[in-house]
Amino acid sequence: MVRHKLFDAEYKFMCIIWDNEPINSTELSRISSKLLGWKKPTTYTMIRKLAEKELIVNENATVTAIVKREQVQKYESEQIIEKNFNGSLPTFLSAFLDNKKITKKEASELKRIIEEATK
DSSP, rough: OOOOOOOOOHHHHHHHHHHHHHHEEEHHHHHHHHOOOHHHHHHHHHHHHHHHHHHHEEEEEEESSSSSSHHHHHHHHHHHHHHHTTTHHHHHHHHTTTTOOOOHHHHHHHHHHHHHHTO
16 A cells, blocks of 8 residues: 655646656646646656655656555545544544535445445
């Protein structure tokens, strides 16, 4: 499991990579400039840092993610539940859904997920 905390800027940058991989580093720099307002050196610094964290690989100026978006989301979600809700998923769901209406489709999907997790 991924055990790296991604800062907001790192996560946004990783999203660009996930959405476009494999991506040439020059193209990545262009997209980062457009979406994040970054200059070329900032993009290349981030590529280097994320490669050092073993989250991406940069070979022959082509950047590819080593970890998947779902892995990062799973880790981040678990950390939030552990830190803010004492590791209790029911407490998290109760707080999240407090005074919020969900559709029958959403409720059905949640039931399906819970049933699969209890098998």
